[in-house]
Each structure stands twice: as C-alpha cells, then as structure tokens.
Amino acid sequence: VTLTPLLQELINSLRCLPGVGYRSAQRMAFHLIERDRKGARSLSRALGNALEKVDYCTRCRNLSETPLCLYCTRPNRDESLLCIVECPADLLAIEQTTVFKGRYFVLMGRLSPLDGLGPEELGIELLITLLNQGDIKEVVIATNTTVEGEATAHYLSQLVKTRHIKASRIAHGIPLGGELEFIDSTTLGQALTARTEII
Numbered sequence: 001v002t003l004t005p006l007l008q009e010l011i012n013s014l015r016c017l018p019g020v021g022y023r024s025a026q027r028m029a030f031h032l033i034e035r036d037r038k039g040a041r042s043l044s045r046a047l048g049n050a051l052e053k054v055d056y057c058t059r060c061r062n063l064s065e066t067p068l069c070l071y072c073t074r075p076n077r078d079e080s081l082l083c084i085v086e087c088p089a090d091l092l093a094i095e096q097t098t099v100f101k102g103r104y105f106v107l108m109g110r111l112s113p114l115d116g117l118g119p120e121e122l123g124i125e126l127l128i129t130l131l132n133q134g135d136i137k138e139v140v141i142a143t144n145t146t147v148e149g150e151a152t153a154h155y156l157s158q159l160v161k162t163r164h165i166k167a168s169r170i171a172h173g174i175p176l177g178g179e180l181e182f183i184d185s186t187t188l189g190q191a192l193t194a195r196t197e198i199i
C-alpha cells in the first residue's frame, strides 16, 4: 500500500501525540482529509496560533499568551502563599477546588534523572529568585504522590526551608500513585485544606 507523500507525512506527524500508534494516526489522517476538512482546517489554525502565541509565564512558568499569566497578574491572590505543581493541568485541578488563593509555580515536570529532568529543566533557578524576593511566607508543595513526585517534594522542601520559609505538603486524601488532574475537586480540596508542614 502506498500513500501519497503528504498523507504519509501527516500520519508520521500525528504519531507525536501521546498514546497514538501508527494505526490510530492513519485513522485520524484519513478522517481529517476524507470526512472533516473543515475540522482539519480549524485544527491546523488552532495549532498554528497556539504554537505561535502560547509561551511560558516569566514568573511562574505556567502556559501564557502574555509575559505574565492570569494567576500572576490577578490582584486578589495572596502573595504570601505559593503552590508548586508539576504541570498546568495540575494547576487547573487545584483552581477548581477554589480552596487555594495564593500564586503558583509550575515545574513542567518532576525530578527524573533517567529522563534527563534535573533542577535546570524544572526552572529551579526562577523558583529560587521568587523565594528570595521575601514576599512568600509559605510554599505548598503539590507535586503528585508518585515516587518521583515525592522525591521532587523532598528536594523542594529543602530549598524552601533553608530560606526560612514554611514548607507544606498536600495531605492524604489523594490515592498513592494518583495524578492530580484525575482527582475529584472535593478530595483535592480536602487534601489542600489539611496540608501539613514538612519537618
């Protein structure tokens, strides 16, 4: 079976999506070109625009279309509280609980030496700059309760505590090995309310 070079290229490109193998990519490509060219055009436009305009917030590393994101610019947020999360989806999950009113820092990953993710990749330098500014009184570490998430939390708590800032970890309520973005708001809200200081 030979496909046209452009179709082949489309299939290969679709495989960059998580969990999409060759068969799925092929099905998607055929669907877009055969059945839904309007949808395909809108997808192409949205992807192009997002790629061009969505970047990282210069303060918290959240995804943003402006130098400072929504959460960093909102005046009603508590400057003395900083919540560290692994990814933007986790930030949204915490926002949905409406329990947390402080600001955020997004690691865009977790410490994972095997995957080449160290302090540099997680923007730790930027985090240190934030911590050194003196406004933050407490850091809530909300990395996932996976092995790597816990290791990251331990590393972060040391960074925070050496600067005489209170470090707290989100509490139980989250299943072990759980990922924040898949947890219901009530459980996550409970975990935030019952956070405990790391000693």
Ligand SMILES: [Zn+2]
Binding pocket: 057, 058, 059, 060, 061, 062, 068, 069, 070, 071, 072
């Ligand atoms: Zn921000």
